[in-house]
Amino acid sequence: MTWTDIWAGADFEFENPGGKLTELLNHQKFLKNETVFRLVQQGVCCNTIGTTEDAGATEMAMLKFITRCGVDYEKIRKNHLPVQMTRFLFDSSRKRMSTILDLN
Secondary structure, eight states: OOOOEEESSSEEEOSSTTOOTTSOOOGGGTOOSHHHHHHHHHHHHHTOOSOTTTSOHHHHHHHHHHHHTTOOHHHHHHHHOOSSEEEEEEETTTTEEEEEEOOO
């Protein structure tokens, strides 16, 4: 599975969606705002588990995408995820994933 297009204020289709992890994507082409880019980073990194080697197909596609945007998903996870959390993994029928954090 490959992340082929994104909608973030406008539709954008990737030229080489199945490229190597070392072939970086220019996120400024499709995410014009750094705030939106940080939100996408945190959303993908904090709502997926595993790595680009062992995650499920959908999550692996998301992790490969964020890696090709030059993001270290392990670092983002360490910075934003506490040890105690509740996670609902991506469900293709619901098209949703969630992570619940106790901020108290």
